[in-house]
Amino acid sequence: MNASHDRQIDTTDIAAQLNRERSANARLRKLIDAHSRIAAAKLDLDRFLSVVTDALLELVPAAHASVVEWVDDDEMVYRACSGTIAHHVGLRLKRDGSLSGLCSLEKHLLYSSDTSNDPRVDAQACKRVGATSMVVAPLLYQAEVAGVVKLMSDRTQAFSSEDIETLERITSLVASGMAHQRVFVENRALIEQNAMTIARLRTEISLREAADSKLEASLRRRRLVLDTTHDAFVCTDAEGIIIDWNDAATRTFGYARNAVMGRPILEALFPARRRARYGELDVFGIAPSQAVEAGKDPHAQNSTHGTSGSSGKNRSRTELVARRIDGTEFPVELSVCPVQYDGNTELAYFMRDVTERFNARELDKRFRVLVDAIKDYAITMLDASGHITTWSAGSTQVMGYEPHEMLGEPAALFYTPEDIAAGRPQRDLELAAREGRVETEEWRVRKNGTIFWANIITTALRDSNGALQGFAKITRDMSRRRRLEELEASSQRMSQFLALLGHELRNPLAPLRNAVSMLQLKSDGHRALVPEHELIDRQLSHLTRLVDDLLDAGRVTLGRVQIAPKPVSLQAIAQLSIEGSAPLLSSRGQTLDVSMPDTPLYIAGDLTRMVQVVQNLLNNASKFSLDGASIGLRIFRSGRLLAIRITDSGRGIDPDAIDAVFNLFVQETPTEEQADKSGLGIGLTLARAIVDLHGGHIEAHSEGRGKGSVFTVWLPESDHAIADAGARDEAPAPPRLADLKVMVVDDNVDSADSMATLVQALGHEAHTVYDGAAAIELAQTLQPDLVLLDLSMPKMTGFDALPHIRHALVSPGAVIAAMTGLGTSEDRARTEAAGFDLHLTKPVGLPELESVLRIAVARVRD
Incomplete structure (x- = not known):
């Protein structure tokens, strides 16, 4: 019984042993097989890592998921995943507070049999991927952790010592593979880098060859440009010695290239009296350090003699006076650019003859002075949209605004509110742009709100291509002229009325004159009636003369008085005038003292009109002198002027009223103080107008009230003398009347x-x-x-x-x-x-x- 029992135990142990051996052999075969697959994997890193995670799941049945996490600074990245977390590739976890991060820091394998009570793990991440227990092993490469390999299970204490041993073996295999992978990657990168370097070198060689070719062509073009440009190009070294010179410089200054090479630029091209002052200018005193900094400009490109190089902030531009080879001086615009070439400092000067610009600027200055001197016109410039760009002194005078108030403002500011509401400002500009020039007269508004009548000329300004640049606007205050026109129109209406009145007055005078003539015919046999007839005739003649004066006044104001000039002597004019005034002088018992040269003095004049002038002056002298007074008439020459002077010792004229006596309807002496209370204040006005038509002038002089007056008529002498126009032939005897x-x-x-x-x-x-x-x-x-x-x-x-x-x-x-x-x-x-x-x-x-x-x-x- 016992023996049988012992044999049974032995048989069981043997069977168990055999099972263990068979299991170990199966595991070994799987490990060998996994090793073979990993080793056979291509050297693509992601594919290699995926093979590793797949093999781990086959070797460790307890795991439901495997992952390779890569170290990325302070994070862990899911680089390869298998099992239930295959879809989590790329997931990132904090390195601190996770089992994977701790493994990467401690560099040895870690095992958590139950993540629910393990403080080393990231509990939330574990729940997310279903990791109840897990084991983590480091991937070491040259003593540095590149990442970790992790097995996860949904059971506690899921991994045995054999599972951990398998993980360690696979980890060493993965580390070895990674080493080969890195060597391969490095070699491949090196090969690629070498290939790229070779390609870049070839490209660089091609580019350099092309650049050399372009540089050579650029230098040829540069020389061509420098020699054909209109600007003089002069290049100097840092000491100001000329080292390059183009054809335009020869045309500008007159020097041949060889004549200036090696000479100081100040000595060769500028007047001696200005060199000392010019030498202190920045354009000639740029320090080498500035040129060096300019050469370091990242935008600069070195070229022969530095035709380019510095940025705009290192350029300097000014206007100076230069000197040509013949000694003549002229204004130039000089621009300098400091550059570096082959380690040396050079200064590139570009000079342009700006004589025309200088003259234009001087002309513009003179024009500005002229414009500002014109106070009666508002002269402004507008841009294309109608905003004011310039404002003259006359504009301030006319409009009332100061320049700072108007620059940039719209010109519509001067229009009336009604015109602005109707869109007139914009329409006026459009019309000027279309027609070129527009002149209008309309109301304008000043700063103080007053409105004035203005004449406005708007001219469109265009460039050489016809593009509209702006407008020139000239505004003139025409308020005074408008008032004068109104007064002139009123005066013309008055003159027309006077002419009409004079004409109408002649109609009743005609039958009166006829009746007087009848009385004179009938009184030939009745001398007792002669005084009455003469009185009527005298008063009728006086009334006729007043009407004639009214008509002449109308003609004068309308400018209709004309003369028919013929050579006539002053003696003839005086003789006829004396005959006409004799009855008035005789009636008042006044005497006339006449002084005339025997030799006739001739003028080109209208005999009838000049007799009207002198007779008017004689009549005035008689009217304003006492009965029995003496009146003087003198004719004389003064240079090429002839004069008729009439002097009286009568009423006289106040000095302040001398000019006023020639105005229409003005009588300086009150009517009640006149001996002869007739007259309309027209005679002297007519006299002055007639004398003006003869190219002469009439002067009045008086020492004051009661001291008499002197009137002098000055006339130009005529070069053509004829027989005395005053000598009149005797009238032929009237023929015997026949019935008509x-x-x-x-x-x-x-x-x-x-x-x-x-x-x-x-x-x-x-x-x-x-x-x-x-x-x-x-x-x-x-x-x-x-x-x-x-x-x-x-x-x-x-x-x-x-x-x-x-x-x-x-x-x-x-x-x-x-x-x-x-x-x-x-x-x-x-x-x-x-x-x-x-x-x-x-x-x-x-x-x-x-x-x-x-x-x-x-x-x-x-």
């Missing part, structure tokens, strides 16, 4: 009837009509010898009726005389051009009428 058929045409019934009565009194047949149509009808039946035709008639004027009357008359010898209140030379020329034979100015005096009748009789007889 006379037709009087006038819309003024009194004037027409009185003229017809006067014609009948002179022995002729007279017929009257009162409009143009009736005159044409009567002319056909009457066939008159003389027609006295009024010009200003309603419906049909005398000008309109004239051609019809001419057509109705059978006899070509009939005389047609115009009757009008207008008697200027222009009026006479107009009637003559229309076809009238004679011109009669209303009121027609008896002598004038008798003269017309004599002419008609002579025409009939012929």
Whole structure:
């Protein structure tokens, strides 16, 4: 029984032993097989590590996952994973606070049989990968830990000593493989690096060869550029000695290249009197250290004689006075650039003749002075958008703004609010840009808010390509001119009124004059009535003269007074003037002291108008002098000027009123103080206007009230003397009157009837009509010898009726005389051009009428 029991035990032990051996042999075969697979793995590190983790799962069935973690600074990275965590490749854990990190630091195998109560592990990471127990072994390479190999199980105390031994063996195998892998990687990297180095060397050689070729071409181009540029290029060493020189420098300074090489630049190219001061300038005093720093500029490129090199901050530019080979001086713009070439400092100078710029700048300065001197015009410059860029002193004067207030502001600021709301500022600029130049007159607003009438000229400014650069705007305050124009218009209306008034006054004067002439004819046998007739005639003549003055005043203000200059002597003018003023002088018992040279003194003048001037002055002297006073008239020469001087000892003129006496309607002496209380204050105005038309002038002088007056008419002497125009032939004896058929045409019934009565009194047949149509009808039946035709008639004027009357008359010898209140030379020329034979100015005096009748009789007889 016992023996059997012992044999049974032995058999069991043997069987167990055999099982252990078979298990060990199987494990060994698996280990060998794993070793073979690992060894056979390619030297790709990630694939190698994946084979390791797969083999560990086969060798250690207790593990549900295996991983190789790589050390990356303070983190552990899942480099290869197998089993249930295969998808966690790339997972990162903090090195501090994990079992893997501790293993990498302590460099030996660590085992955690239960991670739930092991403080060495990262509990959160363990839960994430399902690691209840785990064993970690370091991967050592040259005494440094590259990573760890870890086995994990979801059971506590899952790993036996055999499992740990297997892990250690695999770990040593992995470390050996890693060594081979690193050697392989290093060798492959070295080979790749060598290949890259060789490729770079080849590229570098090719680039250097290309660079050498480009440099050679660049040097050729540089020389070509330097020799063809318009700027003078001069290169010096650090001491200022010239070492290079281009063709433009020869053209600029006149020196050949060989003549300046080796000479100091200051001595060769600049005036002696300026060298000392120029030598202290930065452009000639750049220190070598500055040039060295310029050469270190990372953007600089060395080139022969340093045509490039320094950055902009090392450049220096200025304007100096240079000297040519012939000694002439001229302004140059000089730019210097310090560079390094072959370890030496060089200075590259570029010089440009800026004579034109200098002249333009001086011209601009003078123009600016001129512009600022113009105070009556606001001259401004605008940019293309209408903002002010320049502001003149005149702009301040006109607009009221200072320059600092307006620069950069829109020019629309000067427009009225209404114009701004209507978009006028922008439209004006667009019109100027389109038309080139625009001139307008409109309202503008000053700084203080006042509005003024302005003339504005806007000119578009364009460059050589036609691109719009801006605008020039000139504004002038025209408020005064506008007021003067309004006054002138008012004055013109007044003059027209005076002319109309004078013309209308002549109409009632005409029948009065005719009636007086009738009285004179009827009183030939009744001398007792002569004084009354003379009184009426005298007052009527005076009234006619006042009307004539009114008409002349209108002509003067309208600029219609004209003269017909002919050579005439001052003696003739004086003689006729004295004859005209004799009745006035005689009536007041005044004497005239006349002083004239025997030799005639000639002017180019209008005899009638000049007699009007002198007679007016004589009449004034008589009017403002006492009865029985003496008045002087003197004619003399002063250089090339001739003078007529009239002196009186009468009322005199206040010195402050000397100039005013020549103004229209001004009488310096109050009417109540005048001996002759007639006159309108027109005579002196007419006299001055007539003398001005003759190229002369009239002066007035008086020592004051009660000390008399002196009026002097100065006239230019004429070079052409003729017989005395004042010498008049005796009038021929009037021919014997013959009966004439006379037709009087006038819309003024009194004037027409009185003229017809006067014609009948002179022995002729007279017929009257009162409009143009009736005159044409009567002319056909009457066939008159003389027609006295009024010009200003309603419906049909005398000008309109004239051609019809001419057509109705059978006899070509009939005389047609115009009757009008207008008697200027222009009026006479107009009637003559229309076809009238004679011109009669209303009121027609008896002598004038008798003269017309004599002419008609002579025409009939012929």
